[in-house]
Amino acid sequence: MPYKTLGVCFSFAWIRAICGYYTYGTTPTTYRFTGQREExxxxxxxxxxxxxxxxLGRFAQPDTLVPDPGNPQALNRYAYVTNNPLRYTDxxxxxxxxxxxxxxxxxxxxEVL
Incomplete structure (x- = not known):
């Protein structure tokens, strides 16, 4: 299976990531966009x-934690990052x-580092 690099992500003139894909979009790793593994x-x-x-764009199981009743987006216990994946990760x-x-x-x- 031929391997082709489709893009390089640059930030401050340093290479941060090389995004590689096999033919038809398959990837050489099981890690996905947010760093989680795909089964x-x-x-x-x-x-x-x-x-x-x-x-589906959601979790298969409900969140086991009781949601914050003051946040309507938190009431959907299957939602990924309160339905805001552009701002948050989980x-x-x-x-x-x-x-x-x-x-x-x-x-x-x-501050952590």
Whole structure:
């Protein structure tokens, strides 16, 4: 299967990632956009606490945590990052990255590093 590099992502003149694809769009790795692994046999991504179905755009299981009643988007316990994937990521399957950082009292990853 021939391997072709379709793009290189640049930031501050440093190469951050090389995006590679095989013929017909298959990738050489099981890691996907948010860094989670895809289980190819079932077509789901594992987020350490729940399985995410990319075809449906939501988790296959409900969130086990009680949602915040003041946030209407949190009431959908199957939703990925309160239906805002452009702003948030969910590395654990339970909390957005922003919620994890707030728990530890940091605002940016620069403060963590």
């Amino acid at each position: 190819a046999t079932i077509g789901l991504y594992f987020y350490n606490a729940r399985w995410y179905d990319p075809a 590395p654990t399957g339970k909390f957005t990255e922003e919620e994890i950082m707030a728990y530890f009292g940091v605002r940016t990853w620069d």
